[in-house]
Amino acid sequence: MKFRIPRGTADVLPKESRIWDFIEQTAKNVFKRYNYKEIRTPIFEHTELFQRGVGETTDIVEKEMYTFKDKGDRSLTLRPEGTASVVRSFVENKLYADPDPVKLYYIGPMFRYERPQSGRMRQFTQIGVEALGSNDPRIDAEVISMALRQFEEMGLDNLRLEINSVGCSSCRPVHREKLVTYLHDVKEQLCKDCQSRLERNPLRILDCKNETCKSLTKEAPTIEQHLCDDCRTHYEDLKGHLDSMGISYIENPRLVRGLDYYTQTAFEIMAEGIGAIGTICGGGRYNGLVGEIGGNDVPGIGYAFSIERIVLALKAKGIDLGLEQGLDVYLIALGQEAKTVATKILDNLRKNKLSADMDYLDRKMKAQMKAADRSDAQYVIIIGEDEIAKQKVILRNMETGDQKEVSFDDLIETISSQIIKR
């Protein structure tokens, strides 16, 4: 055993890939109903895109990016998230010329250099959406409801939706400054992490789990108190739309998203079974990002969830996707001549839309029967010397054990009419 998988990555083996496919298909099905279209962007981008888009002071940019130089001395980075790339593409391809809003989704791997743990990998797969061009709170509500609908249809319940408004470029700085001033006096009592947060991302201090920090921030200025009229109205409208759709949510005034580009609406969806993490989906509005990346002042909102975490949540629920679908036919050939004939028959079965396989290991009949049984085939076709002489095969129903002779010419029609499609 010489080679091992790199740290923080995982192979999705056939058994598991069924669940992945189920998740992807379910998500795509919902996207279609909501009129979101797929976009595929490169897995790497110019490093500067993420520095600008995600934010210089975020953990992602400061210490988690897979950055490398190519042979042309360009600094490139494996994408750590999807939004910056989509916005880049939106601007570069002038998608703003399309009727607003532009509604996009993507599915693909993301990369962050972190210590792996349950629900956190260095390469992980995100399914995400971006709706660009509208600042209407109704689209915030649409996006949130779409996420919940996807998880519901995947079989997840007991989900917890938390929402908040983090303000905009006019009201957030005011709050931020008051908060920093307030906390500066008690800086020495804050935990080590929060002391550094005070400089980098003071809003996060409000979300600290440390008991001392919690009590110190109890009376601290909240974002909610400082929202400007626009942001307040936007937030109230969003809640109204969620209410009218019957979506229950928890207002969490301390909910802060880690990436710099978020404005106004922020939300998270939590589920059981994701280790210590809990969050399966995070999202929010980013009205300044398109401008930051070189486009016009286009508002946007989006979210992303990771397939890995959905798989964990599904497993925690004991989701059963049912048995793997078995083969229609397994072919057993005995002897050289029969094998040649069987190869042709096998091809013909497949050509006629039947799933079929045969032995390639020169195994004896008993072993081939065993293989047929394991493949959960509905029928077995047996061809040996006798059958070739008669230009017939034996067709055996594996469920009942009944078997009969069928001529080569009638084989496809006979099987096709008897197969139970499943």
Added chain:
RNA sequence: GCGGCCAUGGCGAAGUGGUUAACGCACCGGAUUGUGGCUCCGGCAUCCGUGGGUUCGAUUCCCACUGGUCGCCCCA
């Protein structure tokens, strides 16, 4: 970047400072000639993550490294 726990065959899992490292599952072969699922029999780790050290002797003791896992930070 920091901390806890762990590291035996394809998988799960016993075990001991000293000749042949349990067992279960899976897999392969057999139980008379070309027929599965049950049963029975047989096979399947010259080796116990890697490298050092202690020792007459280590898979069992110590150290380092690597990896896994869980948690912190942060996040999907």
